[in-house]
Amino acid sequence: MRIASWNVNSLKVRLPQVLDWLARQQPDALCLQELKLEDPSFPRAALEAAGYSCAYSGQKTYNGVAILGRSPLENVVCGIEGFEDPQRRVISADIAGVRLVCAYVPNGQSIDSDKYRYKLGWLAAFCAWLERELARYPRIAVLGDYNIAPEDRDVHDPKAWEGQVLVSEAERDAFGRLAALGFRDSFRLFEQPEKAYTWWDYRMNGFKRNLGLRIDHILLSPELATRCTACSIDLEPRRNERPSDHAPVLADLEL
């Protein structure tokens, strides 16, 4: 089973690229973030024609998440149970005996902003909820844009980024608490190239110069981690015309 995650930064703009990518990689499930469209505008027909069923939770302009599956998606749940949040950032579903959580963690803007405090509170609620979900679903994967670079090796210039949003100690602690629950960063289960990132700034030729961050992750429950055979970042879509600023991450599971 191949699962994947991609922050598309507008599904409306990126739909042709998503369809191309689905045809090329043929994932069994794809989690999308930053749809930036409302549910009535979700391109359901085009994705179903490509062979994917869809579960989505969108809003105007910002945020929005979806799960695409080559087999039916069941028990779809939107949001973090018990955490009121008007921002559409989480959707979960069962597919082929695996529980998938698609998440778009808040960016945080800067460490002195209200958005940073919202991010930390959001992460605390997310972590507490995932502890309960992990107990319910031994086969659970949490995919998405975490907006956290877990370690300095996930940052092109750790000195320049030191203490900033996406790499701050409090954010890395939150990521560490997910690991403490038993979730494994699938990318680090395997030997990987140096300077592997999933996001590059549109400005300053960030991608060409590989000035990136690894902030998109596929976390796996212990049971799924033992069944994971590969994890990689696909750089090809970042080379497209009008690319998303994020690249997709993929993981293969032997179930």
Add this chain to the structure above:
DNA sequence: ATGGCTATGTAGCATAGA
């Protein structure tokens, strides 16, 4: 030099992303 680019909403710029 705190800029640089992209997308959205909405009609000349403001907000947000990371």
